[in-house]
Amino acid sequence: MKDKSRNEHHDDSNKTSRRDFLKKGILVGAGTVLAGGIVTSFDAFAQGGDTIKVMTTDGKVLKIPASQAIEVGARTEETMQKEGRLGIPGRKWTMVIDLSKCQNARMCMAACQSAHQLKPEMHHINVLQMDHGIGTAPYYMPKPCQHCDNPPCTKVCPVDATFKRQDGIVLVDNERCIGCRFCIAACPYSARVFNWTDPKDKEKYEELEYNMEMNVPQKRGTVTKCVFSADRLREGKLPYCASACPNGVYWFGDMNEDAVTNGTSKETVRFSELVRDNAGYTLLPELGTQPSVYYLPEKDRRVPFKTDLNLNEKHH
Amino acid sequence: MAELNREESKRTLHKIVTDLTSPIQKHYGFKPWIFSLLLIIGVGLYAYVTQLQKGLGATNLNDYVSWGLYIAGFIFFVATALIGMLISSVLGLIGVKWIHPIARIAEMIALGFALMAGLVIVFDMGRPDRAHHLFLYGRPQSPIVWDLTVVLTYTAISLLLYILPLIPDMPFLKKTIHNRPKWQQKVYNFLAFNWIGDREQYRILKRSIRVLSILIIPVALAIHTVTSWLFALTPRVGWDSTIFGPYYVTGAFVNGVAAVLIAMYIFRQNFKLKEYLTDFHFERVARLFVLMMLVYLYFNINEYIVPGYKMKKGEDVHLLTLFSGHYSGLFWYTQFTGLLLPIFLLLFKKMRKPVPTAIIGLFVIIAGLLKRLLITVPTLEHPHLPIQNVPESFHSYTPNGIEWAILGMSIGGALLIITILAKLFPVMPIWEIAHDKGVHEDDIKNYDPKEYESNKAIN
Numbered sequence: 145m146k147d148k149s150r151n152e153h154h155d156d157s158n159k160t161s162r163r164d165f166l167k168k169g170i171l172v173g174a175g176t177v178l179a180g181g182i183v184t185s186f187d188a189f190a191q192g193g194d195t196i197k198v199m200t201t202d203g204k205v206l207k208i209p210a211s212q213a214i215e216v217g218a219r220t221e222e223t224m225q226k227e228g229r230l231g232i233p234g235r236k237w238t239m240v241i242d243l244s245k246c247q248n249a250r251m252c253m254a255a256c257q258s259a260h261q262l263k264p265e266m267h268h269i270n271v272l273q274m275d276h277g278i279g280t281a282p283y284y285m286p287k288p289c290q291h292c293d294n295p296p297c298t299k300v301c302p303v304d305a306t307f308k309r310q311d312g313i314v315l316v317d318n319e320r321c322i323g324c325r326f327c328i329a330a331c332p333y334s335a336r337v338f339n340w341t342d343p344k345d346k347e348k349y350e351e352l353e354y355n356m357e358m359n360v361p362q363k364r365g366t367v368t369k370c371v372f373s374a375d376r377l378r379e380g381k382l383p384y385c386a387s388a389c390p391n392g393v394y395w396f397g398d399m400n401e402d403a404v405t406n407g408t409s410k411e412t413v414r415f416s417e418l419v420r421d422n423a424g425y426t427l428l429p430e431l432g433t434q435p436s437v438y439y440l441p442e443k444d445r446r447v448p449f450k451t452d453l454n455l456n457e458k459h460h
Numbered sequence: 461m462a463e464l465n466r467e468e469s470k471r472t473l474h475k476i477v478t479d480l481t482s483p484i485q486k487h488y489g490f491k492p493w494i495f496s497l498l499l500i501i502g503v504g505l506y507a508y509v510t511q512l513q514k515g516l517g518a519t520n521l522n523d524y525v526s527w528g529l530y531i532a533g534f535i536f537f538v539a540t541a542l543i544g545m546l547i548s549s550v551l552g553l554i555g556v557k558w559i560h561p562i563a564r565i566a567e568m569i570a571l572g573f574a575l576m577a578g579l580v581i582v583f584d585m586g587r588p589d590r591a592h593h594l595f596l597y598g599r600p601q602s603p604i605v606w607d608l609t610v611v612l613t614y615t616a617i618s619l620l621l622y623i624l625p626l627i628p629d630m631p632f633l634k635k636t637i638h639n640r641p642k643w644q645q646k647v648y649n650f651l652a653f654n655w656i657g658d659r660e661q662y663r664i665l666k667r668s669i670r671v672l673s674i675l676i677i678p679v680a681l682a683i684h685t686v687t688s689w690l691f692a693l694t695p696r697v698g699w700d701s702t703i704f705g706p707y708y709v710t711g712a713f714v715n716g717v718a719a720v721l722i723a724m725y726i727f728r729q730n731f732k733l734k735e736y737l738t739d740f741h742f743e744r745v746a747r748l749f750v751l752m753m754l755v756y757l758y759f760n761i762n763e764y765i766v767p768g769y770k771m772k773k774g775e776d777v778h779l780l781t782l783f784s785g786h787y788s789g790l791f792w793y794t795q796f797t798g799l800l801l802p803i804f805l806l807l808f809k810k811m812r813k814p815v816p817t818a819i820i821g822l823f824v825i826i827a828g829l830l831k832r833l834l835i836t837v838p839t840l841e842h843p844h845l846p847i848q849n850v851p852e853s854f855h856s857y858t859p860n861g862i863e864w865a866i867l868g869m870s871i872g873g874a875l876l877i878i879t880i881l882a883k884l885f886p887v888m889p890i891w892e893i894a895h896d897k898g899v900h901e902d903d904i905k906n907y908d909p910k911e912y913e914s915n916k917a918i919n
Binding site: 253265266267270271272273274287296299300301302303304305320321322323324325326328329330332333334336337338339340341342364365366367427428431433 | 584590602843849
């Protein structure tokens with residue numbers, strides 16, 4: 145599944161738009177003109193290496209040594225690191241979780257675990273069975289990272305390995321994380337998990353370049369958490385969990401556009417209206433964390449709650 | 461102090477020098493002690509190598525209780541290290557004389573435990589290979605960076621406060637210790653810093669010690685306050701407390717005094733220093749001990765009774781676990797053997813003698829470690845949202861053999877540092893003790909052991 149998603153990603157980057165193509169042509173062309181003046185290019189020809197054709201800004205088609213051509217916009221680990229830290233400009237991502245729809249199908253959990261190479265006990269998103277006691281109805285509550293606007297986790301990180309981006313997403317850089325787990329202690333939503341031992345299928349993924357926006361490959365001794373599927377957002381797609389849900393639980397979108405799209409029906413509505421009309425709320429608002437994830441109350445549920453509530457009694 | 465006549469003065473000084481330097485030359489059970497320490501450290505090293513190979517998964521820690529024995533151990537080490545500041549600085553600055561034979565012991569404990577505190581935190585890291593990231597990417601808003609800064613500063617000042625009062629002792633060591641390896645003589649030579657013992661040198665020395673003693677007070681308060689903030693700055697039930705700073709600092713003093721009492725007893729027996737660490741000294745330290753425990757008890761009452769009276773939702777689960785639930789046995793054990801019983805027992809003069817105080821100290825320090833485990837773990841077992849869809853083992857935490865072995869290695873390491881210091885240098889300042897006993901300045905300055913060796917036959 146993971147490989148599939150990576151392939152998808154590469155396919156997409158090959159399906160470049162006309163504008164992208166022109167941009168690449170311009171940059172590569174300019175690079176070639178500069179390089180042309182330098183002896184190295186002659187050396188490459190002299191050595192009889194493979195050549196490729198590129199088009200310059202003024203429409204000329206040039207041959208250059210293939211070994212010297214760099215695809216503009218190719219995602220190397222370096223660029224992924226840089227983009228990953230910056231985020232997507234102009235966006236402020238938000239998720240609305242409709243608790244009245246959740247039937248505990250757990251497709252979200254499966255899709256997420258598969259995309260992020262997680263072991264079965266590691267949850268970026270976890271569907272909890274909630275019960276507030278006498279007189280209230282139990283319900284299912286999917287719980288991703290809340291991507292707080294005042295995140296307790298990023299504040300305490302000693303090395304800036306976890307940080308908040310301009311588009312509101314809280315990410316982890318597992319190349320920098322020292323594994324002190326202060327962020328796990330600080331998170332009131334228990335949203336963070338740790339790679340206590342070697343990650344799942346370590347040998348299979350070890351060689352992959354680190355993609356911060358997916359936080360894969362996972363690394364032993366580092367923290368991981370929900371990334372709001374930052375890689376999918378960059379491609380204009382909905383997060384893995386939202387897309388996998390069969391019951392229409394997830395709405396995802398951009399607060400700046402005031403629009404959220406349902407992961408199941410693909411219907412798009414106004415974010416502010418959805419939250420206002422359905423009495424949306426955030427989790428543990430008294431802590432002042434200002435989550436980016438909103439919940440719609442568990443009213444009018446059509447499915448009976450198949451209780452497994454002794455799970456909730458596991459408090460000591 | 462009583463002025464001694466010249467003959468008495470010389471004789472007294474010689475006795476002090478002999479008493480305090482002979483443990484450096486003779487071994488009383490030194491080898492079995494070092495062997496056991498090295499064995500403990502060896503076992504711990506094996507455990508740590510296992511942990512390095514498997515990752516932190518070799519421990520019983522999990523995604524919910526992600527801090528356990530190592531972090532509790534870290535607080536315990538920092539707490540014990542704080543004693544250097546209380547005894548040699550606070551009491552020293554207000555001119556308490558009876559601390560003179562104890563101050564260096566306290567400073568040795570401070571050094572040993574502060575150095576190991578730094579290591580314990582590395583044992584807890586998922587990626588110890590990236591420890592340098594703290595210096596490359598350290599962010600000033602993280603309490604870990606504050607902690608790192610103050611712990612390093614405290615260790616440095618403690619080291620200076622250990623070394624400076626050693627300087628006037630070096631001439632005595634150079635003159636009396638001949639059967640030790642050459643490097644040891646070189647160390648003495650180096651640390652003497654050309655000490656001749658004139659008034660000007662003493663003036664500079666005492667002034668420097670005074671400045672450092674003042675400097676170390678805010679630093680020491682800072683290290684334990686910041687350590688408490690690693691917890692108090694997170695929005696978790698049981699940690700989210702405004703009195704965590706002073707609660708930790710007073711708890712640290714209790715722990716530190718307990719450690720000093722145990723060390724005093726061991727040095728008194730093993731180093732044959734009964735004349736220097738007298739019943740009077742134990743009586744005084746025991747009184748200090750009671751005072752510290754009363755203050756700590758006061759903070760405990762505030763920490764538990766205030767939220768316990770209200771039993772707010774969320775807090776109730778946590779508090780009931782401690783008062784009557786899963787952790788009640790451990791909780792009441794630490795309260796009784798770590799506070800209530802010791803305070804009660806030490807009210808009696810008979811109990812403020814060397815043996816009972818050392819035993820009480822041992823109980824208090826064990827309770828101290830367990831108490832820190834109780835501060836760390838139960839809170840993490842009760843997060844705001846329920847623990848679900850994870851293996852049964854994630855619901856609770858008990859440290860496993862690997863964790864105990866690594867903590868054992870850390871304690872062994874601290875004891876090894878203290879032992880090495882005690883084997884290299886006198887455990888009390890010869891010059892200060894001699895001065896207190898009325899030895900003439902000139903005799904301290906011009907001490908010559910040969911004078912006595914030739915007279916031995918006559919005496």
